[in-house]
Amino acid sequence: MRVISGTAKGRKLKAPPGLHTRPITDMIKEALFNVWGSRVIGAAVLDLFAGSGSVGIEALSRGAERVVFVDNAVGAVKTIHANLLHCQIPSGYDVLRSDVLLAIKRLAGQKSSFDLIYIDPPFVQEDLFEPVMDTLSQAGILADEGIIVIRTPRNRDMPSFPPLRRYRHKIYGESGLHYYGRGEEVPENDGDISHS
Numbered sequence: 001m002r003v004i005s006g007t008a009k010g011r012k013l014k015a016p017p018g019l020h021t022r023p024i025t026d027m028i029k030e031a032l033f034n035v036w037g038s039r040v041i042g043a044a045v046l047d048l049f050a051g052s053g054s055v056g057i058e059a060l061s062r063g064a065e066r067v068v069f070v071d072n073a074v075g076a077v078k079t080i081h082a083n084l085l086h087c088q089i090p091s092g093y094d095v096l097r098s099d100v101l102l103a104i105k106r107l108a109g110q111k112s113s114f115d116l117i118y119i120d121p122p123f124v125q126e127d128l129f130e131p132v133m134d135t136l137s138q139a140g141i142l143a144d145e146g147i148i149v150i151r152t153p154r155n156r157d158m159p160s161f162p163p164l165r166r167y168r169h170k171i172y173g174e175s176g177l178h179y180y181g182r183g184e185e186v187p188e189n190d191g192d193i194s195h196s
Helices: 025-041 054-061 075-084 099-109 124-141
Strands: 044-048 066-071 095-096 114-118 142-153 166-170 176-181
Touching: 025 054, 025 095, 025 142, 025 166, 025 176, 044 054, 044 099, 044 176, 054 066, 054 075, 066 075, 066 099, 066 142, 075 095, 099 124, 124 142, 124 166
Parallel strands: 044 066, 044 114, 066 095, 114 142
Antiparallel strands: 142 176, 166 176
16 A cells, blocks of 8 residues: 555555554555546545545645544554654644544534545445435535545445435445535536446
């Protein structure tokens, strides 16, 4: 696991201890950032169930203005801090040790807004996927033209959560990435559900 591009390109990242995390592969991360493209530059990014912090660190390396990492595990929070230090990223982030649903509500209370939100719940806790999306749909923390991506097991289907509409679905190995936007404001040329 490494940083693929940007100021920290090539730096290896540690994974949190234990067997409960499934670190994102370089292939999936590269596909994700290919879709996000130049939207990352100057963006506010929320990395939920952040684990190693790989996605948020990649975003900072590629020019994101601010990243908020959220994870409830002590080991994950320590790993995120260690990876940020190793990548020589001194600022532009907050690391919150918190239950993800509580963190979303707290950020909503602070009137926070994010252009890109990545969610990577533990695959063994499939009962988390829909409550997290439902909470986000009501929280109002996604910018008008923002994008939410949630990673699930490949065979897991996900509905829309009005006003959030799922507009893209891609499969990579044992994982699926589901892309959501605000109703009619989904990104151009990405309006069809597609599989690979």
